[in-house]
Structures are given as structure tokens and as C-alpha cells.
Amino acid sequence: MYFNxxxxxxxxxxxxxxxxxxxxxxxDWWLSMFAKNWTAxxxxxxxxxxxxxxxxxxxxxxxTSAFGAFLDPVADKLIVMAALIVLVWLGRADAWLCMIIIxxxxxxxxxxxxxxxLGKSRSVAVAFVGKVKTVAQITAxxxxxxxxxxxxxxxxxxxxxALWVAAILTLWSMLHxxxxxxxxxxxxxxxPFEHTSIRIxxxxxxxxx
Numbered sequence: 001m002y003f004n005x006x007x008x009x010x011x012x013x014x015x016x017x018x019x020x021x022x023x024x025x026x027x028d029w030w031l032s033m034f035a036k037n038w039t040a041x042x043x044x045x046x047x048x049x050x051x052x053x054x055x056x057x058x059x060x061x062x063x064t065s066a067f068g069a070f071l072d073p074v075a076d077k078l079i080v081m082a083a084l085i086v087l088v089w090l091g092r093a094d095a096w097l098c099m100i101i102i103x104x105x106x107x108x109x110x111x112x113x114x115x116x117x118l119g120k121s122r123s124v125a126v127a128f129v130g131k132v133k134t135v136a137q138i139t140a141x142x143x144x145x146x147x148x149x150x151x152x153x154x155x156x157x158x159x160x161x162a163l164w165v166a167a168i169l170t171l172w173s174m175l176h177x178x179x180x181x182x183x184x185x186x187x188x189x190x191x192p193f194e195h196t197s198i199r200i201x202x203x204x205x206x207x208x209x
Contacts, residue, residue, distance in 0.1 A: 006058035007068050009050040013075040016047050017082050024086060037149040040086070041142055047079045048138050073112070077105045083141045092144045092156070097167050101137065104170045111181055129176060133169035136162050 020043045023036050031039070054072060058064045081102050087093035143159030 004058075004063045004065070004068075005061070006054040006063050007065070007071065009054035009057070010068065010071050010075050013047045013050045013054075013079055016043050017079055019043055020047070020079070021082055021086060024090070034149050037146050041145040041149075044079070044083055044141060044145060051076055073109065077109060080137065080141070081105065083145070087141070087144050090147075092147060092159070093163055097163060100167045101170050104174045108174060108177060111177060114181075129169055130173045133166055133173050136166040136169060140166050 020040055023031070023040045023043070026036065051072075054068070058068060084093065084098040084102060088095045088098050140159050140162035143155050143162060146155050146159075148156065
């Protein structure tokens with residue numbers, strides 16, 4: 001398995017997931033809820049920074065790889081899903097709203113793999129709405145993790161509004177990607193499947209978010 005610094009950052013994002021979740025299992029006499037909120041938010045923020053950093057270093061140092069292109073979106077989705085599940089468990093986010101976001105992530109991941117099978121990954125290029133969705137999603141998670149630990153009257157409201165925006169943009173971006181992929185999906189359904197090795201262009205790691 002090819003290993004370099006950008007891939008190490010991606011693995012770090014995955015390793016941070018059990019640490020992030022585990023914070024809220026610590027006894028209150030060891031860590032107060034105030035401290036738990038700040039600690040969990042800090043871990044998630046570090047993970048979000050590595051999401052940007054691994055791609056930046058990979059492109060700058062010419063260390064892109066097929067494995068890195070595969071692992072990066074997997075790590076992104078795992079940390080987001082873990083954060084949303086924790087927020088539902090804490091009662092800070094509606095379960096159905098988080099299920100919309102999680103369902104979209106799974107659906108787009110499946111679409112990405114299918115398009116890779118057809119050799120049409122470039123046909124589903126990143127859209128601006130996808131980038132805005134990601135910003136809204138990160139903002140919502142950070143704000144809801146902090147809850148009342150920062151600006152008590154404002155932070156939870158900001159997080160809830162941002163989560164609604166993220167959910168709406170999630171559906172919008174999913175429909176956008178499905179519309180772009182529809183012609184290729186129809187062709188793929190009518191063409192006999194032949195076993196081929198999947199080749200992922202390292203440049204595609206940031207294509208679908």
C-alpha cells in the first residue's frame with residue numbers, strides 16, 4: 001500500500017473518529033459537559049483541517065495516488081456521519097434531518113463508484129452548491145457541538161439554521177449530480193457488464209463532496 005504524508009493525514013482523520021465519540025463517554029466527574037463540548041469540537045475541527053490539508057499537500061508535492069483518492073472521501077463521510085449521530089444522541093439535532101444528510105452521502109458514494117465502473121468519473125464534476133453544502137455542514141456540526149459553551153443564546157440557533165441549510169443543499173446537490181449522471185447510468189444499465197479493474201483518477205478525490 002502506497003503511503004505518504006497526505007495519506008497519513010487522511011488516516012489521522014479516521015483515527016480521530018473513536019476519540020471524538022469517546023469524549024462523550026467520559027464520566028462527568030472527569031470532564032464536564034462544557035469541557036466535553038470544547039474537546040469534541042476541537043477534534044472535529046482538526047479533522048476538518050486535515051480534510052483540506054491532505055489534498056493541498058498531495059497536489060503541491062505531487063503525491064496523489066489512487067488509494068488516496070479512494071480513502072479521502074471515505075474518511076470525510078465517516079467523520080461527518082459520526083458527528084451527526086453523536087448530535088442526535090445528545091438531542092441537539094433532529095434524527096430525520098441528519099438521516100437526509102447521511103442518506104445523501106451514501107447515495108453519492110454509490111454513484112461515484114458506479115461512475116468509476118463506467119469510466120465516467122469526470123462527467124460528475126464538482127458543483128459550487130457542493131462546496132457551499134460542505135461549509136454549511138461543518139458550521140452546523142461545530143456550532144451544535146459547542147451548544148451553549150460559546151455564545152449560549154446564539155450558537156445553538158446558528159447550528160440548527162446551518163443544519164437546515166446543509167440538508168436543503170444536500171438534496172439540491174444530490175439531484176444535480178444525479179441529473180449529470182443520468183445519461184451514463186441509462187447507458188450502463190443497457191450495456192452488458194464486463195469485469196474491469198476500477199481505476200480512480202487521483203485528481204478525482206475532490207470531485208464529489
